[in-house]
Amino acid sequence: MRRREFVIIPIGALGGSLLRSLAEPLDRLVRLDAASDTARVPLRFFTAAEARVVTAACERIFPRDSNGPGAADVGVVVYIDRQLAGPYGRDKNRYTKPPFGISSPEHGYQGADNPRAVYRNGIRQLGALDALPVDEQIAALKAVEKTPFFALLRAHTLEGVFCDPVHGGNANLAGWKLVGFPGPLMDYRAHVDAHFGEAWRPAPKSLEQVTGHRFAPWEDERGE
Amino acid sequence: MASEPTRLKPVDVAIVGGGWTGLTMARELTTRTPLSVLVLERGSMPTATKYAYGMDEIDYSVRFRMMQNTADETITHRHSSRDVAQPVRQYGSFLPGTGVGGAGEHWAGLAWRFYPDVFTMRSALVEKHGRNGLSPDLAVQDWGITYDDLEPHYWRAEQMMGVGGKAGNLRGTIVAGGNPFEGPRQHEYPLPPLKKSQFAALVHEGAENIGLHPHPSPSALLSEAYKNPDGVARPGCMYCGFCERFGCMIGAKAQPTNTLLPVLQRRRSFQLRTGTWVRRITHKDGRITGVEYADERGRAFFQPATTVVLATFTLNNVRLLHLSKIGAAYDPASAKGALGKNLTHQVHGRTPVFFDKPLNLFIGNGALATRVSDYDGGRVPPGNDGVYRLGALAGLTRGDRPATYFGASIPRDETTSTWGTEWKAAGLKWYDRAAAITFTGEHLSWRQHYMDLDPTYTDKFGDPLLRFTLDWTEHEHRQREIADGIARQIARAIGARLDDTKPSRAPYSVVNYLSTHIQGGAIMGSSPENSVVNRYLQHWELPDLFVVGASTFPQNPSHNPTLTAVALTTWAADAMIDRYFKAPGHLL
Numbered sequence: 001m002r003r004r005e006f007v008i009i010p011i012g013a014l015g016g017s018l019l020r021s022l023a024e025p026l027d028r029l030v031r032l033d034a035a036s037d038t039a040r041v042p043l044r045f046f047t048a049a050e051a052r053v054v055t056a057a058c059e060r061i062f063p064r065d066s067n068g069p070g071a072a073d074v075g076v077v078v079y080i081d082r083q084l085a086g087p088y089g090r091d092k093n094r095y096t097k098p099p100f101g102i103s104s105p106e107h108g109y110q111g112a113d114n115p116r117a118v119y120r121n122g123i124r125q126l127g128a129l130d131a132l133p134v135d136e137q138i139a140a141l142k143a144v145e146k147t148p149f150f151a152l153l154r155a156h157t158l159e160g161v162f163c164d165p166v167h168g169g170n171a172n173l174a175g176w177k178l179v180g181f182p183g184p185l186m187d188y189r190a191h192v193d194a195h196f197g198e199a200w201r202p203a204p205k206s207l208e209q210v211t212g213h214r215f216a217p218w219e220d221e222r223g224e
Numbered sequence: 225m226a227s228e229p230t231r232l233k234p235v236d237v238a239i240v241g242g243g244w245t246g247l248t249m250a251r252e253l254t255t256r257t258p259l260s261v262l263v264l265e266r267g268s269m270p271t272a273t274k275y276a277y278g279m280d281e282i283d284y285s286v287r288f289r290m291m292q293n294t295a296d297e298t299i300t301h302r303h304s305s306r307d308v309a310q311p312v313r314q315y316g317s318f319l320p321g322t323g324v325g326g327a328g329e330h331w332a333g334l335a336w337r338f339y340p341d342v343f344t345m346r347s348a349l350v351e352k353h354g355r356n357g358l359s360p361d362l363a364v365q366d367w368g369i370t371y372d373d374l375e376p377h378y379w380r381a382e383q384m385m386g387v388g389g390k391a392g393n394l395r396g397t398i399v400a401g402g403n404p405f406e407g408p409r410q411h412e413y414p415l416p417p418l419k420k421s422q423f424a425a426l427v428h429e430g431a432e433n434i435g436l437h438p439h440p441s442p443s444a445l446l447s448e449a450y451k452n453p454d455g456v457a458r459p460g461c462m463y464c465g466f467c468e469r470f471g472c473m474i475g476a477k478a479q480p481t482n483t484l485l486p487v488l489q490r491r492r493s494f495q496l497r498t499g500t501w502v503r504r505i506t507h508k509d510g511r512i513t514g515v516e517y518a519d520e521r522g523r524a525f526f527q528p529a530t531t532v533v534l535a536t537f538t539l540n541n542v543r544l545l546h547l548s549k550i551g552a553a554y555d556p557a558s559a560k561g562a563l564g565k566n567l568t569h570q571v572h573g574r575t576p577v578f579f580d581k582p583l584n585l586f587i588g589n590g591a592l593a594t595r596v597s598d599y600d601g602g603r604v605p606p607g608n609d610g611v612y613r614l615g616a617l618a619g620l621t622r623g624d625r626p627a628t629y630f631g632a633s634i635p636r637d638e639t640t641s642t643w644g645t646e647w648k649a650a651g652l653k654w655y656d657r658a659a660a661i662t663f664t665g666e667h668l669s670w671r672q673h674y675m676d677l678d679p680t681y682t683d684k685f686g687d688p689l690l691r692f693t694l695d696w697t698e699h700e701h702r703q704r705e706i707a708d709g710i711a712r713q714i715a716r717a718i719g720a721r722l723d724d725t726k727p728s729r730a731p732y733s734v735v736n737y738l739s740t741h742i743q744g745g746a747i748m749g750s751s752p753e754n755s756v757v758n759r760y761l762q763h764w765e766l767p768d769l770f771v772v773g774a775s776t777f778p779q780n781p782s783h784n785p786t787l788t789a790v791a792l793t794t795w796a797a798d799a800m801i802d803r804y805f806k807a808p809g810h811l812l
Contacts, residue, residue: 061643067652088287095294095313097681107301107310108735138644154643162626163282179655181586181626184279186473188463188587193419199582199656207279215277218289 006040007051007077041078044085045116050123051077056130058157060137068178076160079169080119083156086219089116109148122149165206166217176204184210229516229524235262235495238515238529240502240544242267243326244786245772245793246535247484252797254491257805261494262527264517266501267292267323270481275471281625285469290330291315292322297683299539301734303695304672305556311681311689316735318569318742319469320537324498325480327537327740328786332468332590332622333445333477335387336783337378337791339601340371340407345779348602349612361697362612363559363566363669365778368750368759369795371407377791379411382442385478386450386458387787388415389442403439405597415447418461418592423583423659426718427619428594433717436598441618443591444478444786454487465623467590477590500525503687505532505548505769512768518685530808531800534746534771535793541775542675542745543690551756551765554674556693562756564675566744567694568780569732571615571665573704575711576633578721582656585629588621599710600782601666611702615665615782617711626655633658635723661714663707664739667780670697675745695732704728741785743777760799760811761792767810770796 043051055077064070071077083089091114103110113121125144129137144150160169162176164183170176176183183204191200208214237253239246242265253261270290283289292315300309321327341348346366349358381387391412392402417440420428424440431438445467451457461476475482488494499520506513506526514528534541545551545563552561559565599605600616631642631651638654641647678691704727715722749755752764757776763769772793774785781788799811 062648063645065645065648067649091295093288093293093295093314095298095311095681097311099680101308101310104310105735106303106731106733108313108316108733110310110313141643157643158630159282159286159627162630164280166280167282176626179626179630179652180582184464184466186279186462186464188465189419189460191584192421192463192587192592193425195584196422196425197581200584207277210279211277213277217280218283218287 005043005046005048005051007043007046007048007055007081008038008040009075009078010038010073043081045089046077046081046084050119051081052130053123053126053128054080054119054153056137057126057141057153058160060134060141061154061157062161069174071157071161073171074161074169074174075171076157076169079160079163079167080156082168082219084116084119087221088219090114103148109151111148115152118149118152122147122153125149166208166215167219173204173206183207186210227524229526232525232527234514234528234530235260236529237261237531237533238527239263239533239535240505240515241265241326241534241536241540242324242480242496242498243321243535243537244328244480244790246533247480247488248790248793249533249535249772249797250494251484251487252794252801254488254494256801258493259805262529263494263496264500264502264515264527265324265496265498267326268498269324270329270471276473278470279464279466279473281627284466285625285628288315288319288469290321290323290469290471292320295684297689299690299692300678300681301692301694301732303693303731305693309678309691312734317733317738318740319737320539320740324485324496328480329471330469331740331786332784333443334591334593334784335382335385335442335444335478335787337407337409338371338781338783338788339405341602342781343367343370343374352602353612358612361671363671363673365566365669365747365749365754367778368748368755374788374791374795375407375410377794378787379409380794381787381790383414383453384483384790385444385787386414386446386452387442387444388417388447389413390417390440392439401439403595403597404437405600405603413442415450418443418445418447418589419463420594421588421592421621423585423621424592424594424619426579426720427596427661427714430714430718430720431594431596431617434713436596436714438594438596441591441593441595443589445472445589445591446476446478452483456483456486458482461589463587463589463592463623465586465588465625467588468622501685502544503547503685505534505544505550507548507550507766507769510766512766531768531770534769535773538742538745538773538775539690541771541773543677545746545756545771546677546690547687550763550769553676556672556674559671562747562752562754564745566669566747566778567673567675567692568667568669568743568777569694570739570741570780571663571667571700571703572738573663573665573707573727574660575663575708575715576635576658576660576723576725577715578633578635578654578723579657579659583659585621585624585656585659588623590622592622593618593620596714599707605706605710608702608706611699611706613666613668614703614706615663617707617714618662618664619659620662621659630655633660635721636725637723661711663704663711664782665700665703665707666782668699669744669779701727701729739784741774741780743774743780743785746771746775747778748776749778758812761796762799762804762811767804768808770800772796
């Protein structure tokens with residue numbers, strides 16, 4: 001087994017829900033450093049260097065700006081790391097028998113590589129992206145914009161910004177607050193035909209907050 | 225099969241598939257006959273608690289946790305018989321469900337009846353256009369039954385599910401507020417329609433402003449608490465926005481597991497065996513002998529049965545008939561053979577519309593829609609020669625979830641980038657102010673579209689996958705363009721902003737979701753030459769085999785197929801109970 005690797009992220013991006021959703025043995029491995037306002041979150045799939053590249057790339061896709069937080073602020077890299085470590089990353093639900101044809105808009109991705117391999121190769125192609133200035137990061141991503149790797153990266157960035165925090169992203173529900181999505185509040189009977197023309201924005205809650213029940217997201221399921 | 229299968233205790237009726245049609249058939253047979261009925265379901269039993277904790281966009285809507293696992297089995301697709309098919313490696317354009325309840329657990333709950341002329345479409349088109357006025361490639365057929373045959377069965381299904389809506393035609397009298405174009409109903413809906421969301425109300429207003437006749441969509445998501453004739457009680461919908469692709473957290477959505485299963489579990493003659501993957505239907509000398517299946521550990525079993533009801537999703541119904549070598553496979557060159565022909569999906573279009581004010585689009589459910597049916601069915605606006613049938617427009621609010629919908633609809637003149645600062649700003653600006661008027665069109669059957677077995681790709685047991693040969697024709701492109709024009713008139717009538725998005729003319733793609741309405745392959749009809757099953761859904765060659773579900777539809781109507789699939793099942797069950805079981809043999 002390889003040495004445990006960590007990603008350093010801002011403490012603000014952790015949130016209560018991220019800490020709570022970390023598997024028990026790993027909880028102890030999260031190190032909070034009050035002096036630098038950062039935390040070390042153990043990685044399940046990425047190396048620390050890979051996590052830095054992915055963090056930089058996701059931040060360019062969904063950047064922090066005057067409108068609000070970006071991908072790095074809400075812990076998108078933690079979301080992606082867990083997806084890749086889980087059944088999805090290993091193609092447990094994709095048809096992977098050969099022969100492998102050519103990918104196309106009509107038939108989608110037809111490659112043999114699973115999402116883990118797509119990421120490993122894609123990250124290698126990007127090199128030390130995190131060390132580049134922002135405009136060069138954008139140029140480097142534009143160069144791979146048409147690849148299956150970038151398609152995954154873009155989709156996963158959005159998923160990580162807007163997922164239920166049990167998956168590791170959307171820390172402090174910051175993604176949901178950004179767009180006014182309240183999460184799975186359940187009962188809108190009094191509201192479905194009201195509030196016409198106005199933004200009705202109830203305070204968001206995660207699924208665990210709504211149900212009072214801890215649940216295992218798919219990526220945490222063992223033996224699948 | 226590798227080893228000799230273990231022979232099991234015989235049953236009277238084996239039903240393959242535990243979704244809407246399989247459990248409906250089981251309910252009828254166990255309620256009205258003493259026969260032993262076994263349902264074989266290859267998935268597992270869902271639990272209500274799992275649904276309650278399943279309001280998670282990522283697992284259920286993005287990763288398809290409720291859907292069949294394409295790693296085990298999928299289909300292949302090619303655009304024409306000259307092409308080599310590629311496997312659908314992950315689901316996209318349609319989403320077959322898995323487990324007890326099947327796709328009936330995650331459906332949207334739109335519970336339509338089909339128009340009367342849908343069942344006699346060939347005759348209706350010949351009457352309107354003349355035999356020479358129809359394309360020689362057009363494969364549409366009459367069903368062999370009429371709307372009037374099915375009307376009492378529609379009513380049974382509506383009561384079982386607790387469908388809410390507004391009748392537009394009560395015993396021939398047109399009623400304001402309902403769909404004036406529907407076939408005559410003998411009864412008003414069991415429940416009133418759902419409440420109307422803001423976007424549905426806007427589309428309603430726009431359609432009325434241009435002289436059309438909008439009406440609410442019928443919903444199997446209960447508009448209020450309801451107890452059905454079987455005594456099964458369910459609560460009203462809360463409009464939570466986690467509906468299609470999810471099981472209902474409170475049971476407001478009519479699902480096989482919350483309507484039929486509670487009844488079946490009280491029946492001693494009923495058995496449900498999950499984890500059973502049926503690989504062959506077996507027969508000898510023109511009579512059914514049973515089915516062969518593998519369990520979750522791959523062990524082979526032979527289940528003897530006197531009668532088999534094939535009640536899986538369209539794909540597997542057709543595949544099992546092919547794998548079991550039952551019936552002549554369709555040959556598109558000669559148009560001979562019936563098994564696999566008349567494959568249709570759904571013609572879908574969307575016209576993006578943009579508003580000044582927010583719409584609170586996170587509120588909704590799968591059936592919360594205003595529907596505009598003025599041009600549905602054969603009511604094609606004049607000046608569109610060569611377009612035989614059109615479809616309906618709708619303003620639907622399912623509940624927008626942000627990982628899927630963020631940035632999905634931005635006016636094209638504002639930005640065309642798909643990532644970065646400018647895109648993020650535009651995405652935020654339009655997030656809750658962009659919607660779409662959707663088009664659900666009839667997908668006519670064409671001679672060149674069919675299902676057979678793939679020569680290369682196999683499932684987890686090594687059985688060949690089902691192969692689609694399917695593409696859009698000029699007819700479907702024109703349907704979308706005509707509908708887009710009407711949608712724009714509706715949008716302008718309510719002051720919505722439009723952009724220059726054009727209806728797609730791209731080839732058929734397995735990637736982007738259209739609908740889980742796959743029809744045909746084992747169609748019903750008037751003769752063994754043109755169909756696989758007769759008007760009672762009995763196989764023309766094997767009288768002890770019945771095939772139920774949308775695989776029997778000769779073409780796709782604009783309306784969602786579930787209610788008709790269930791109504792046809794009780795129609796077939798009546799014939800089985802009243803006649804077939806009394807004297808097993810051909811009903812015709």
